[in-house]
Amino acid sequence: MKFHTLLTTLNPLVTVPTENPEITSVEMDSRKVKPGTLFICIDGFTVDGHNFVKQAVENGAVAILAQKEIQTTVPVAYVKDTQRAMAAIGSCFYQYPTHSLNLVGITGTNGKTTTSYIIDEILKINGEKTGVIGTIGMKIGEEIFEGKNTTPDSLTLQSMFSKMIEENVTTAVMEVSSHALHLGRVHGCEYDVAVFTNLTQDHLDYHKTMEEYKKAKGLLFAQLGNSFSNKNKKFAVLNGDDEASKEFTSNTQAHVITYGLNSKFDLYAEDIHLTNVGTKFTLHCLNESVAVEMKLIGTFNVYNVLAAIGAGIALQIPLNTIIEAIESMEGVPGRFQAVNADQDFTVIVDYAHTPDSLENVLHTVKQLAKGKIITIVGCGGDRDKTKRPLMGGIAADLSTYAIFTSDNPRTEDPIAILEDMQVGLTNDNITVILDRREAIKNAVNIANKDDIIVIAGKGHENYQIIGTEIHHFDDVEEAKEAILQKRG
Numbered sequence: 325m326k327f328h329t330l331l332t333t334l335n336p337l338v339t340v341p342t343e344n345p346e347i348t349s350v351e352m353d354s355r356k357v358k359p360g361t362l363f364i365c366i367d368g369f370t371v372d373g374h375n376f377v378k379q380a381v382e383n384g385a386v387a388i389l390a391q392k393e394i395q396t397t398v399p400v401a402y403v404k405d406t407q408r409a410m411a412a413i414g415s416c417f418y419q420y421p422t423h424s425l426n427l428v429g430i431t432g433t434n435g436k437t438t439t440s441y442i443i444d445e446i447l448k449i450n451g452e453k454t455g456v457i458g459t460i461g462m463k464i465g466e467e468i469f470e471g472k473n474t475t476p477d478s479l480t481l482q483s484m485f486s487k488m489i490e491e492n493v494t495t496a497v498m499e500v501s502s503h504a505l506h507l508g509r510v511h512g513c514e515y516d517v518a519v520f521t522n523l524t525q526d527h528l529d530y531h532k533t534m535e536e537y538k539k540a541k542g543l544l545f546a547q548l549g550n551s552f553s554n555k556n557k558k559f560a561v562l563n564g565d566d567e568a569s570k571e572f573t574s575n576t577q578a579h580v581i582t583y584g585l586n587s588k589f590d591l592y593a594e595d596i597h598l599t600n601v602g603t604k605f606t607l608h609c610l611n612e613s614v615a616v617e618m619k620l621i622g623t624f625n626v627y628n629v630l631a632a633i634g635a636g637i638a639l640q641i642p643l644n645t646i647i648e649a650i651e652s653m654e655g656v657p658g659r660f661q662a663v664n665a666d667q668d669f670t671v672i673v674d675y676a677h678t679p680d681s682l683e684n685v686l687h688t689v690k691q692l693a694k695g696k697i698i699t700i701v702g703c704g705g706d707r708d709k710t711k712r713p714l715m716g717g718i719a720a721d722l723s724t725y726a727i728f729t730s731d732n733p734r735t736e737d738p739i740a741i742l743e744d745m746q747v748g749l750t751n752d753n754i755t756v757i758l759d760r761r762e763a764i765k766n767a768v769n770i771a772n773k774d775d776i777i778v779i780a781g782k783g784h785e786n787y788q789i790i791g792t793e794i795h796h797f798d799d800v801e802e803a804k805e806a807i808l809q810k811r812g
């Protein structure tokens with residue numbers, strides 16, 4: 325594709341060079357540049373991509389897109405904001421893949437990954453080949469691709485969508501993080517269905533206030549329906565029990581489907597009961613009432629299922645297919661995942677890393693518990709500090725014993741994070757064990773028959789980030805090892 329063809333998608337465009345080379349790839353990382361590449365300079369949080377132009381040209385870049393003046397031998401086009409321009413260029417370069425793919429986007433503080441897996445299951449039972457993009461990685465059919473972010477940068481996204489079309493995927497389901505919305509990573513993605521799970525505290529390190537955080541999430545719904553293609557009707561599937569949905573409803577042009585636990589919503593659940601093997605509830609939907617029995621555990625998962633049903637209905641999937649998928653769904657890796665090594669107590673590994681998710685999980689565990697509840701919890705470094713004492717308090721208040729330990733300390737002092745978690749707490753049931761492996765061993769050693777250990781915060785993660793190094797660490801493996809050691 326010609327450089328000028330790509331540039332026509334940009335508005336406002338500050339400067340266009342006269343040269344018009346053929347572009348055979350687009351990259352934002354100088355290390356990935358090969359001959360024929362358009363290199364886009366991104367002024368990042370850590371380094372400035374404008375400083376890598378020389379390397380990009382040495383690697384074969386034939387054109388540059390920049391937002392600051394640079395000196396180089398290849399043609400340069402200037403724009404005000406390369407991050408946003410990159411999304412438009414990516415979409416054009418890969419020939420607007422989301423114009424011909426059904427696209428479902430899910431945003432919200434908690435439940436995005438879970439809801440995306442449920443929608444994926446519904447689509448598969450409906451006989452479709454799917455693509456999934458989110459925290460656990462990216463999938464096309466059964467093929468797995470690793471990802472660094474919950475919502476990747478716009479070039480990775482558009483190239484994945486393009487690959488999905490090549491592989492005959494009909495519908496893609498993706499998590500849309502607030503960072504991605506704020507940074508414009510999803511500009512150029514044309515959603516058919518946008519789903520909202522909930523809004524509670526997280527990421528205040530980045531967004532600073534809950535109002536700003538909500539504004540970022542709201543972009544998904546505000547942008548829905550501003551369509552340039554001839555796709556079908558757009559749908560916003562909103563959690564009616566969450567205050568933020570009112571604002572999202574008034575800011576979207578899409579058709580709204582509400583869900584929740586109240587009969588005033590388009591679809592709702594009642595008579596929710598936890599069983600030994602899952603959750604039962606009555607679903608009211610499309611003038612039908614259906615008894616549902618699923619393996620997913622907890623009221624929070626009923627919300628995720630309702631969100632997924634809303635998306636399924638928007639995609640015109642028959643209700644009986646949707647219910648079949650929900651009832652057969654086994655669970656999501658690292659989300660309320662039981663660890664079984666023939667022990668006489670229960671161990672649950674869960675990805676709760678926000679105050680609200682921890683509270684939801686521990687309330688659910690309380691309903692199931694016959695013995696003690698032992699909760700292992702930590703908070704990530706270089707992330708929202710204000711959630712630390714909240715998570716510490718929730719763990720201590722809702723557990724028999726709370727063990728505070730390291731999550732991913734990243735570049736922070738792990739001891740300081742543990743101190744932050746204890747600010748203002750007067751509970752006498754807290755033990756601090758810095759080393760996560762030791763914390764898990766300790767919990768396993770004090771557990772008796774019928775007790776429940778909850779290992780929170782890292783779920784599917786098979787690493788621990790200490791400083792800038794990534795070490796292998798897997799809560800499920802560690803719990804199994806600790807149980808075997810205890811047995812002798």
Ligand SMILES: CC(=O)N[C@H]1[C@@H](OP(=O)(O)OP(=O)(O)OC[C@H]2O[C@@H](n3ccc(=O)[nH]c3=O)[C@H](O)[C@@H]2O)O[C@H](CO)[C@@H](O)[C@@H]1O[C@H](C)C(=O)N[C@@H](C)C(=O)N[C@H](CCC(=O)O)C(=O)O
Nearest residue numbers: 352353354366368369370371373376473474475477501503
């Ligand atoms: C704060 C943030 O969002 N950072 C993202 C950002 O990194 P950055 O700004 O630090 O990038 P940088 O290292 O400064 O590089 C700037 C530019 O120089 C380029 N470069 C760099 C080095 C070089 O040799 N040559 C070169 O060209 C880079 O390719 C880049 O284009 O751009 C990177 C590439 O897209 C992202 O991977 C990275 O996410 C980091 C890993 C991150 O932790 N992000 C979190 C906060 C995040 O985005 N989380 C959300 C939500 C999670 C959730 O709750 O679900 C997510 O969607 O993941």
Ligand SMILES: Nc1ncnc2c1ncn2[C@@H]1O[C@H](COP(=O)(O)OP(=O)(O)OP(=O)(O)O)[C@@H](O)[C@H]1O
Nearest residue numbers: 433434435436437438459624659674675676681685
């Ligand atoms: N609907 C929900 N409401 C509150 N908590 C939930 C909900 N669904 C899941 N959780 C809790 O949040 C944790 C994370 O769930 P999930 O991974 O689905 O969320 P996410 O929004 O994808 O998170 P992330 O922001 O890290 O991508 C779960 O392990 C569980 O503890």
Ligand SMILES: N[C@H](CCC[C@H](N)C(=O)O)C(=O)O
Nearest residue numbers: 677703704707731732781782
């Ligand atoms: N997507 C979230 C994941 C947090 C997981 C937790 N284990 C941590 O490291 O804080 C984030 O990057 O904030």
Ligand SMILES: [Mg+2]
Nearest residue numbers: 436437459499
């Ligand atoms: Mg997720």
